[in-house]
Amino acid sequence: MSQTAQIEKKRFLCLLIKPSHYDDDGYVIRWWRTIIPSNSLAALFGIAADCAERQVLGPDVAIDIEALDETNTRIDTAALIERFRVNGNLGVVCLVGVQSNQYPRALDIARPLREAGIAVAIGGFHVSGCLSMLDNDAIELGACRDLGVAMFAGEAEEGRLDRVLRDAVAGQLAPVYNFMKDLPGMEGAPVPFLPIANLGRAWGNSTSFDAGRGCPYQCSFCTIINVQGRKSRYRTADDVEKLVRLNWAQGVSKFFITDDNFARNKEWESIFDRLILLRERDGIPIGLMIQVDTLCHKIDGFVEKSKRAGVTRVFIGLENINPDNLVTANKRQNKITEYRKMLLAWKAQGIITLAGYILGFPSDTPETIRRDIEIIKRELPLDGLEFFNLTPLPGSEDHQTLWRKGVPMDPDLNNYDLEHICTAHPRMSKAEWEAIYREAWSLFYSPEHMKTLLRRAAATGVRMNSLIRVLVTFATSVSLEGVHPIQYGVFRLKHPSERRPGLKRENPFVFWPRFVAESIYKIGAAVSLNLKLILEARAIERDPNAKAYMDQALTPVRDDDDVTLDLLTKTTGAGAAVAHIKKVDKLTHPGGVKVAAG
Template sequence: MDLRDFHFIMIKPTHYDDDGYPIQWLRSAIPSNTLASLNGLAEAARERNALGEGVHIHLHAYDETNKRVMPGKIARDIKKRGGKALIALVGVQSNQFPRAADLARKFMAEGVQTAIGGFHVSGCISMLDEMPAELVELQDEGVSYFAGEAEDRRLDQVFRDAWDSDLKPLYNFMADLPSLGGEPTPILPSKHIQFTAGSHSSFDLGRGCPYQCSFCTIINVQGRKSRFRSADDLERIIRDNYEQGINRFFITDDNFARNREWEPLFDRLIALREKENFDIKFIIQVDTLCHRIENFIEKATRAGVNRVFIGLENINPDNLLAAKKRQNKITEYREMLQKWRNHGATTYAGYIIGFPGDTKEAVLRDVEIIKKELPLDLLEFFYLTPLPGSEDHKVLLSKNTWMDPDLNKYDLNHRVSHHPKMTDTEWEEAYREAWESYYSDEHIETVLRRAAAHPKGRPGNKLFLMMWFKLMVQHEGVHPLEGGYFRLKFRRDRRSGLPIEHPLVFYPKYFWQIVSKHWASVAAVWRVHRIYKKVKASPDRRSYSDIAIAPMDKASEEDLAMIKETRGGTEAVAKSARDAALRKAGKERAKASASA
């Protein structure tokens, strides 16, 4: 036993399913960027002896989506090894706060210092005049909070306070967002990455967003002034991860297209791929105007971007305006998606259901329009959710408007407020039927045909991804972003306040769920795989075309249902024409000035 040991235990909590069990998998899909970032910062603190010579800092990381967290066992291990410890529940979103609170109370009961950080804490402190009751209650029990970002050696202060058994109730850095340049590499040991789907990890190259979307928490947590890592930082991140066999990455920047250093960053990745033969691939997130940036899509795909998530959000201009998402232009959607398709990238898009102008009929109509007229591969649906830390939440709170008190439901996959036009039932039906419509066998076949028609289409990859989304929603009852392979449940890990089920109830039910879900999944995969084989075997698959992928002039595009049948579409076309005329006039003036 060494009393000069300090244990820093980083835990990224999951959240509970509707039955009160943590959502966990044998293999989860998306690695935690927060966990990788904090682990990298903690490794740097250890290397510089943040607690002085002679104190050994031990780091332990848990991603609860794929690793069971047992507070009692962890506490016993700490006591056995000796020294002091700090439990850090990191990256806690609003829907994860109930789970984080349950874990925190268990660790505190074991006598282990505990702190919570993440978007829920930071968002509430950023936007609300008073700390919410759930935060106050837990703080009164001795849990500390960390608001803001941990770069700029801020962990050193927290480590010293924990070593002195004198944690502050709140570490608030919201008014001082740090630079990212030169900061330590976001990295997790490969032993943690093996529990995700493939050799994937994640990191960010920029934080902050200049836009003002009212449903977004990022602008109020990470700020509206963008901060970036350098190309040298990026290369170090890639090399450090590549050395331990990690070569697939999710760049978590909310909008990579607004990173002013995008070109040097892509150029560095291109050099690694083309000059040093690095086998690296990336998923990035962009806005709907990225195709206007000269060479952006071309360089992105050369750099290894093979999947791109696009903040489409809606095809109704009035809804976009109501949410202050003025940057989205529905007249640009089709051209942008076609350009990504032509360069071989798989396109994802998020679509929000529940804007003030929505009705069930309008939502389902718009989904049909998207299926027919936009060459999207994957579409993810979300409830419009007043997330703590967003302007929407603050407005509803100020008006004393009902919002569901159960934070566990704030995962964008549950309805947590009422709608001005739809009943609660209609809203829930619109959400459920939107998923069913887009991931119907008929539309899966359409997407596969579009992919098979293009030399870079990768229909097999499209099949896998579409079936993943379909099965997570239909058979696992979770959003695909929370999905994984083989659901794990542990009887005693149930949410506080709910009874622990008797073994003769829990285990037969769990076994039946495993069997029935896998049987249904196998049947669905077999059925759709036959469609895939038919598409692949079609001798004329290269000649397939439809409205979404066919070239079209501007006059014809104005006849699209997306323009004609959605409210505000005509005005959007007119504005697009005016903007194009102004851009043309500006170019002509610049040309004339240069000639003079």
């Protein structure tokens, strides 16, 4: 192509924005550096880049792609509008990966863009979940129609984004693109990718990717099964190697595999084998965080290969230690009799163990929650526990049931972030539930227990510096910033213009001094805790008996666990679970050989 033709080529702007959401004071949650990178943004960037490479808008239209994560980048709508204006509004703004709590903010971003005549589309779990489980007008979807924002439900591979871009360049975006009944395969699909300019805004230059999608389980609080489907789909080892090499070429080798349960991925072994090869043969220093279920240790070689593949942290969907609560949520696959075996298997590899724990099941009270947290601290070798409030997320069975019955739920979608209380509880008032949620963090991350966690780390080979970063994050996110660790970052950024519409704009002479004072206090508190833990860790490392440290959580599983552990005796559900195990053992081992119930 001649230089003249190249100059005359039209430029189509494809702007991908991952919205944040508002804090309790109405300010956008934004950081200097974020901790968890956005997989949705990386996935859409990879697909859009493939569209550009294939010239889906024709040889005379170039596609310029830009990704913005609002959790670490200020969205200047006035500047965006001007960029589109000088380009004749040729392009589209895609609001990607929008969860229910981000939906109000996404609409606030879309509104001035649409008023300026810019094409806007929105996708993610909120739109997909609502169109999957509810009617077409449910949960404020009508706002998109009123604004002229195109709704995209489903996944964008296999040419679905091609169609959106072609419609946008023609000025004919459809009101709805619904692919929920036709989920694409992942083998050979464009791999998630973000340029280093984006990844540099995440702490540690890390990125994320999904090696698989879909889940066969039926947890009633989960949206994944109704958005990504119950049939599991996977990337190949070749796909994973491609994305690792793409990222390593720009100096990035730390990855969060976002599969809700990587152990269920049927390609897990071939992927791990390829990652092991890349680490041991090619010298790529791959570091991984993965999510797994509580039965992953039963898969032959899974835990051991995780270590060789570069796994340093594992997040486990523990959810609760009361089997009655697990049954209520249709999470029957979790067996509390396996919790200790599973956690000790990870500990044997020196891998940091993190777990999610849900508060607000029907039988929960502040007293039972306090009791259960103390049991976990004493008897389970977990390095970190993340607390979530049971939330009827749009797209889940729980939400659909309440919605159909007309049960009152919080009308403000901004609060559906797993931290706020969105519906009534049978045994706790809203105030009691809110209080025990905040208290739960201080109970688990007490100074004494964090010292215990460091002692366990020294005894099991867990890297102390990595654990300290986890502990500082989890111990300060709620107390200092009022946000969950999954929304946390390094140095909170605010701007008066980013306050939620409808709330009074604060006087800059009041806003900025308060912001500076708050920032100094928060930084000081976090640095102080970090230094205290570092000093604790150094003292432990100097102890010649540090490797010999032992407590109840690190004690190997024993035959008498079913009568000595509170985990297996303090609830009726636990007693029933142990009785079931014994019954199975008796049928499986008629000779009377007892199998440990831990």
